[in-house]
Amino acid sequence: MCSVGDTDFEFDIEKIEVERYKCNNCGNKFDAMGEKVVCPSCQAENVVKV
Ligand SMILES: [Zn+2]
16 A cells, blocks of 8 residues: 555745835845844844835
8 A cells, every 4th residue: 555645735835025124223225024123234123114
């Protein structure tokens, strides 16, 4: 019996929502996602969605 391959591949490809942020520290604008966003330029957490 070859009953392999009954894997439940339920890959819910969630919509990855990339949002636009702006750093209040250095003024850098960048795209980021997730909850903890830091500026890629200066690593500051002082960022806001734009
Ligand atoms: Zn910055």
